[in-house]
Amino acid sequence: MRRAAVLGTGQTHHRTRRTDVSMAGLCREAIDRALADAGVDWPEIDAVVLGKAPDLFEGVMMPELFLADALGASGRPLLRVHTAGSVGGATANVATTLIRAGVHRRVLAVAFEKQSESNAMWALSIQPPFTAPIGAGAGGYFAPHIRSYIRRSHAPGHIGSLVAVKDRRNGALNPYAHLRQPGITLESVQASPMLWDPIRYDETCPSSDGACAVVIGDESAAEASERPVAWIRATAMRTEPTFFAGKDHVNPRAGAEAAQALWKAAGITDPLEEVDAAEIYVPFSWFEPMWLENLGFTEAGHGWKLTESGETRIGGKLPVNPSGGVLCSNPIGASGMLRFAEAAMQVMGRAGDHQVPGARVALGHAYGGGSQFFSMWVVAAEPR
Amino acid sequence: MYTALSAPLVIGFDYTRSLGPVLGRFMTGLRDRRVLGSRTADGRIHVPPLEYDPATHAPVTELVDVQPTGTVAGWTWTDRPLDGQPLDRPFGWALIRLDGADTALLHAVDAGSRDRMRTGMRVRIRWAAERTGNIRDIECFEPGVGQAPEQEIGGDPVTIMTAPIRLAYTHTTSDEESRYLRALAEGRLLGQRCPVCRKVYVPPRVCPADGVPTEEEVTVRDHGTVTTFCVVNVPFAGQRLEPPYVVAQILLDGADIPIPHLILGLPADQVRMGMRVAAVWRDRETWTYTPENIAHFRPLDEPDAPYESYEDHL
Numbered sequence: 286m287r288r289a290a291v292l293g294t295g296q297t298h299h300r301t302r303r304t305d306v307s308m309a310g311l312c313r314e315a316i317d318r319a320l321a322d323a324g325v326d327w328p329e330i331d332a333v334v335l336g337k338a339p340d341l342f343e344g345v346m347m348p349e350l351f352l353a354d355a356l357g358a359s360g361r362p363l364l365r366v367h368t369a370g371s372v373g374g375a376t377a378n379v380a381t382t383l384i385r386a387g388v389h390r391r392v393l394a395v396a397f398e399k400q401s402e403s404n405a406m407w408a409l410s411i412q413p414p415f416t417a418p419i420g421a422g423a424g425g426y427f428a429p430h431i432r433s434y435i436r437r438s439h440a441p442g443h444i445g446s447l448v449a450v451k452d453r454r455n456g457a458l459n460p461y462a463h464l465r466q467p468g469i470t471l472e473s474v475q476a477s478p479m480l481w482d483p484i485r486y487d488e489t490c491p492s493s494d495g496a497c498a499v500v501i502g503d504e505s506a507a508e509a510s511e512r513p514v515a516w517i518r519a520t521a522m523r524t525e526p527t528f529f530a531g532k533d534h535v536n537p538r539a540g541a542e543a544a545q546a547l548w549k550a551a552g553i554t555d556p557l558e559e560v561d562a563a564e565i566y567v568p569f570s571w572f573e574p575m576w577l578e579n580l581g582f583t584e585a586g587h588g589w590k591l592t593e594s595g596e597t598r599i600g601g602k603l604p605v606n607p608s609g610g611v612l613c614s615n616p617i618g619a620s621g622m623l624r625f626a627e628a629a630m631q632v633m634g635r636a637g638d639h640q641v642p643g644a645r646v647a648l649g650h651a652y653g654g655g656s657q658f659f660s661m662w663v664v665a666a667e668p669r
Numbered sequence: 670m671y672t673a674l675s676a677p678l679v680i681g682f683d684y685t686r687s688l689g690p691v692l693g694r695f696m697t698g699l700r701d702r703r704v705l706g707s708r709t710a711d712g713r714i715h716v717p718p719l720e721y722d723p724a725t726h727a728p729v730t731e732l733v734d735v736q737p738t739g740t741v742a743g744w745t746w747t748d749r750p751l752d753g754q755p756l757d758r759p760f761g762w763a764l765i766r767l768d769g770a771d772t773a774l775l776h777a778v779d780a781g782s783r784d785r786m787r788t789g790m791r792v793r794i795r796w797a798a799e800r801t802g803n804i805r806d807i808e809c810f811e812p813g814v815g816q817a818p819e820q821e822i823g824g825d826p827v828t829i830m831t832a833p834i835r836l837a838y839t840h841t842t843s844d845e846e847s848r849y850l851r852a853l854a855e856g857r858l859l860g861q862r863c864p865v866c867r868k869v870y871v872p873p874r875v876c877p878a879d880g881v882p883t884e885e886e887v888t889v890r891d892h893g894t895v896t897t898f899c900v901v902n903v904p905f906a907g908q909r910l911e912p913p914y915v916v917a918q919i920l921l922d923g924a925d926i927p928i929p930h931l932i933l934g935l936p937a938d939q940v941r942m943g944m945r946v947a948a949v950w951r952d953r954e955t956w957t958y959t960p961e962n963i964a965h966f967r968p969l970d971e972p973d974a975p976y977e978s979y980e981d982h983l
Contacts, residue, residue: 304829305689306689307686307688307689307692307720308687313728327726341680344682344832354719354720354721357721359723359724399687401685402684402685402686402687403682404905404906406905407682408682410905410908411680412909414676415674415840415842415846415850415959416959417929417931417961418909418910418961419916419930419931421903421908421916424899429896429897429898429916429918430897432898433896433942436897436976436983437980437983478902479900480902481899481901481902482902482937494687526878527877528877528926529878529926530866530878530925530926531878531925531982533983534983
């Protein structure tokens, strides 16, 4: 297969309300940084791929229509990707596929969410007729599955709080992060209100405005780059129904199968030994150990032990979310691409204060819907 | 064969648009009875303004005044205006090129009758009496030129525009769901078995695993086991229950997939995985086609179900 590489990444300063910019301005803040980071200008971009989560979040049907000019899509192909919360990752994967297929030389992928234009909890709790009024947003959806994980794995109750402390402290090292809390402690997390028992306030993601962009190029574009690139070793995506009899909400089959396909395509046989940093989609802190298992970093039921031992901190065996992750910044549609971009930044050596020393191979991961869509990639400092 | 059930579903939210530097100045101008266009690198003036130049992709920074008068470049007529449209009487939809602009703006022309509309006609803005920095500050256009009203500088720059959005649907149930709802109206919980995997789905649906319609009807008991649950402590927009409350996944006896419902009748902190529960039905005379015929589930005086009996349903 043809090679592809991340030439540059860009992201916004993520905030609760970016009322200083429109949706177009938000996207361009990320895009302009990505182009500068890649050292390329508009004439060198062949196509644009846009991702964002459900249109109800901003109340704009098909925002790609009115954003086309701002995204630089005039005279170029523009594709829109929809896979709920995983969409940022899926968007980067679609752009990678366009390169690997030999269709384009350089593709711009961008993803955004402007949560301040409405209320995602409202948008995720729409009550259709003939149903009981019991939806309670994403937290209400995922809390029971976290409870199931705790029961199944016999994880101690403080694991979720440990993840929150780590990620928020990591976020304090990231100048773009929405929440930057260097002083957070296990005690302060456990003292925060229980929102959706067993999920506490400090164990849940914020609601953010933000965008992310990446420029992906083919082998010749990568070789023409004056700066280090992140070679895309493998991508994978899998889907399963939101509900079916026998669905494993703790360890979804689609996620496990995507991970197996990803490691195989990347030539990785022992992910825990061979991956230097992981940016995993963790909107509620307990999903760190859950996804460590689903991704095959540990056996089922053992993910929390890696977290508890401190091995997922920067400096540990597998630093997870050195950027602070979704727990620090959650512009939903962009959150997946931020994971992918942060993984690339690690292997390009451009992660600044949250750089994992010597990172050569990194994972970017995203999931969306009711643990329904999974997208992931492995990036590395060397092509193979 | 059952007929499908249908009911209205209205979704609405007052979205708050962050306007940014270009559209913010445009909306501030409308509030002050000014129309601003943006000049792109090719010298053209765009109304409404563009934020980014479509040719060079550079941010557009130069805004210039155009006139509140213009020329109709093309039009159509609507005899039956819809809710939310600029006028509630028949009007013309027109592409209007304002004097000084190079692009046309779509808006309503209050011409009175179709006969008064023509391409090339001269029109002027009719400003809304109360202006807030919103595209609705232009109430509509009207035929004629005449004297433009004075600009009024109205205070702080406009940065946010509220955009109320209402979507009205008719929600129609599937055949499988209709059967389930009609049984609920009779106080029964109806499932259907997938002919391929033999799993019993409540509510029935096309089997998500096998992609085939479920056919064989199975009445399941209104007793079940709590597989897992959430204690909702958080209030949110549109919420219909007062927190705290417990939403549980309940595996009804005879079903292969849990349903979500409320657990009441004991303190939230005493709800357990594996707890045996029974439906509490509302008064029979209130029953209709809804799972709300079951007010909630209550604990049964039975030993908890062993973990192994429901672990494959988590």
